[in-house]
Amino acid sequence: MTPLLEVKGxxxxxxxxxxxxxxxxxxxxxxxxxxxxxLEQGKTxxxxxxxxxxKSTTGRTILKLIEPTEGQIxxxxxxxxxxxxxxxxxxxxxxxLIFQDPFASLNPRMTVEQIIAEPMKVFGINKAARRKKIxxxxxxxxxxxxxxxxxxxxxxxxxxxxxxxxxxxxLDPDLIICDEPVSALDVSIQAQVINxxxxxxxxxxxxxxxxxxxxxxxxxxxxQIAVMYLGEIVEYGHYHELYEHPKHPYTxxxxxxxxxxxxxxxxxxxxxxxxxxxxAHPPAGCKFHTRCPLAQERCxxxxxxxxxxxxxxxxxxxxxxxxxxxxxxFVVPK
Amino acid sequence: xxxxxxxxVRDLHTQFxxxxxxxxxxxxxxxxVKPGETLGIVGESGSGKSMTALSIMKLVPSPPGExxxxxxxxxxxxxxxxxxxxxxxxxxxxxxxxxxxPMTSLNPVFTVGxxxxxxxxxxxxxxxxxxxxxxxxxxxxxxxxxxxxxxxxxxxxxxxxxxxxxxxxxxxxxxxxxxxxxxxTTALDVTVQAQILELLKKLQKELGxxxxxxxxxxxxxxxxxxRxxxxxxxxxxxxxxxFRLFDVPKHPYTxxxxxxxxxxxxxxxxxxxxxxxxxxxxxxxxxxxxxxRCPKAKASCRIQAPHLQEVEPGHLVSCLLYEEEKVxxx
Numbered sequence: 001m002t003p004l005l006e007v008k009g010x011x012x013x014x015x016x017x018x019x020x021x022x023x024x025x026x027x028x029x030x031x032x033x034x035x036x037x038x039l040e041q042g043k044t045x046x047x048x049x050x051x052x053x054x055k056s057t058t059g060r061t062i063l064k065l066i067e068p069t070e071g072q073i074x075x076x077x078x079x080x081x082x083x084x085x086x087x088x089x090x091x092x093x094x095x096x097l098i099f100q101d102p103f104a105s106l107n108p109r110m111t112v113e114q115i116i117a118e119p120m121k122v123f124g125i126n127k128a129a130r131r132k133k134i135x136x137x138x139x140x141x142x143x144x145x146x147x148x149x150x151x152x153x154x155x156x157x158x159x160x161x162x163x164x165x166x167x168x169x170x171l172d173p174d175l176i177i178c179d180e181p182v183s184a185l186d187v188s189i190q191a192q193v194i195n196x197x198x199x200x201x202x203x204x205x206x207x208x209x210x211x212x213x214x215x216x217x218x219x220x221x222x223x224q225i226a227v228m229y230l231g232e233i234v235e236y237g238h239y240h241e242l243y244e245h246p247k248h249p250y251t252x253x254x255x256x257x258x259x260x261x262x263x264x265x266x267x268x269x270x271x272x273x274x275x276x277x278x279x280a281h282p283p284a285g286c287k288f289h290t291r292c293p294l295a296q297e298r299c300x301x302x303x304x305x306x307x308x309x310x311x312x313x314x315x316x317x318x319x320x321x322x323x324x325x326x327x328x329x330f331v332v333p334k
Numbered sequence: 335x336x337x338x339x340x341x342x343v344r345d346l347h348t349q350f351x352x353x354x355x356x357x358x359x360x361x362x363x364x365x366x367v368k369p370g371e372t373l374g375i376v377g378e379s380g381s382g383k384s385m386t387a388l389s390i391m392k393l394v395p396s397p398p399g400e401x402x403x404x405x406x407x408x409x410x411x412x413x414x415x416x417x418x419x420x421x422x423x424x425x426x427x428x429x430x431x432x433x434x435x436p437m438t439s440l441n442p443v444f445t446v447g448x449x450x451x452x453x454x455x456x457x458x459x460x461x462x463x464x465x466x467x468x469x470x471x472x473x474x475x476x477x478x479x480x481x482x483x484x485x486x487x488x489x490x491x492x493x494x495x496x497x498x499x500x501x502x503x504x505x506x507x508x509x510x511x512x513x514x515x516x517x518x519t520t521a522l523d524v525t526v527q528a529q530i531l532e533l534l535k536k537l538q539k540e541l542g543x544x545x546x547x548x549x550x551x552x553x554x555x556x557x558x559x560x561r562x563x564x565x566x567x568x569x570x571x572x573x574x575x576x577f578r579l580f581d582v583p584k585h586p587y588t589x590x591x592x593x594x595x596x597x598x599x600x601x602x603x604x605x606x607x608x609x610x611x612x613x614x615x616x617x618x619x620x621x622x623x624x625x626x627r628c629p630k631a632k633a634s635c636r637i638q639a640p641h642l643q644e645v646e647p648g649h650l651v652s653c654l655l656y657e658e659e660k661v662x663x664x
Contacts, residue, residue, distance in 0.1 A: 050524070186612075189607075191593075195605055195607055213523060215524065219596060220596035220598075258553065259551065262580060263576045263579075275496070275526065
């Protein structure tokens with residue numbers, strides 16, 4: 001079976017220019033630097049990492065909201081990397097985005113009905129069909145018909161996120177890229193929205209690329225998880241295996257840093273020193289070596305490649321993990 | 335008074351008068367802080383946790399806000415009766431505060447050194463040179479490398495975690511007895527959050543100050559707080575030590591909060607979310623504010639407001655479930 005989405009060696013470098021009149025390129029911010037993964041229909045891939053690691057840029061590049069610098073994006077087996085104009089627009093119908101901030105992503109001058117109708121209008125769905133669909137969608141996301149004529153400011157954060165989800169569903173997409181969809185919400189509301197997203201996935205067979213920094217939420221919703229650091233995936237695997245047996249030192253540190261809601265737990269914490277280096281000047285060799293507690297001379301010089309580290313297909317890019325079998329790209333275990 | 339309290343808050347009421355009605359942001363809150371302990375205040379946005387903190391500092395924007403009732407006893411002195419001038423001697427000196435967003439709480443046009451020495455020069459009679467020396471020590475204390483050179487930097491030259499360290503250094507400048515931390519790690523990444531929490535723990539051990547930690551993250555509470563107060567719609571719903579809060583939570587809202595957190599277990603269970611959303615504080619109904627969302631709500635919950643009472647030693651809850659039980663037991 002071809003995966004719904006396949007990304008091969010995706011790169012996005014933003015140029016740094018100098019000079020106002022004749023700008024010349026003096027460097028590049030390597031926001032995404034060689035990301036590869038596969039995502040099967042109906043599954044969820046969680047993308048985690050700290051701010052600035054390139055997870056949002058990855059999401060946006062896949063949607064082609066940002067033009068990739070290098071690499072290939074295959075959607076339903078079709079190479080969409082160089083698609084433009086009408087063809088791209090038709091394809092966008094099948095890929096939607098849910099944003100982090102439900103305050104900024106809804107137009108304050110439009111009613112909920114107009115907001116949800118807009119994508120359908122763009123694709124020329126007639127008024128009667130739109131009306132019917134809007135009622136359906138509001139019902140699916142747990143809002144009532146009388147909410148239709150209200151404006152975004154009349155809603156709470158959780159309700160606004162529901163409107164955002166309804167809009168994303170308006171065109172019956174296959175893939176939804178969720179960019180931190182619950183991080184702006186309170187815990188009790190967050191749980192409601194996560195439950196809703198899970199229900200929708202079951203009902204409509206949706207595929208999610210779930211981008212978030214909250215490791216608990218990602219664990220809960222994902223089938224597979226990819227951990228990103230400075231534009232690269234450093235570890236990838238089954239959600240629970242990755243959390244129980246993290247192989248990459250970065251994943252280990254990240255997981256040990258989560259404060260857990262259990263006062264009896266005395267965790268052995270790996271506190272990383274310093275901050276994430278700037279993606280404009282990423283360290284040579286292994287990008288994590290500046291903060292890695294295990295770093296050796298080799299890490300400064302040689303860049304580790306992704307290798308399979310467990311029989312179930314968990315992969316990590318570190319010189320110090322033992323390889324099982326071999327393979328340099330992701331294989332999603334069945 | 336049997337026990338020595340650093341801060342006692344008694345029946346605090348803070349209100350906001352708006353065009354569409356009176357908002358009771360803090361509605362009858364009682365708690366005390368012992369020297370050297372960490373008290374956590376948890377709740378969702380709009381639950382009144384930040385307003386409680388701002389009331390203690392007497393920084394509630396007025397108008398429209400006003401502390402209408404209550405006492406805030408700091409070492410036995412009522413802060414509410416203090417004049418603005420007297421408060422200035424206390425703020426930043428005896429009680430300091432750190433905020434969620436370190437970028438907006440630092441002044442972008444002054445160097446970090448200028449801002450750090452400002453606090454010292456205001457509260458302590460020191461020369462500029464002494465102040466600078468002390469500022470260097472402070473930056474060193476909070477773990478900023480090369481502190482002497484960093485004093486000349488502007489806030490934008492620091493990363494988020496480093497800025498929060500600068501904020502902490504500023505708050506600690508005059509050795510406060512009480513540090514109020516309002517969501518100090520919410521804007522930070524987990525690895526940086528871990529650094530800041532470790533730093534706060536270390537500093538508390540070294541300097542012996544008390545901390546009021548305001549957060550919405552129960553993980554942070556479990557990590558750092560000795561006692562915890564849970565707030566909902568301006569009211570205190572539960573107040574106990576951290577072990578009791580996680581082991582034997584009493585209030586249905588606390589149950590809901592604990593159940594809403596995704597557990598990292600292999601078998602994924604559906605999250606038990608709290609239904610509905612927090613009430614509009616302008617139009618609070620009679621009875622318990624949580625009744626609308628409470629799975630255990632009875633008819634009486636919508637009529638009668640519960641009172642905070644000690645249901646077990648050291649465990650205070652405000653819920654009719656326990657009030658009626660007590661009546662029948664007696």
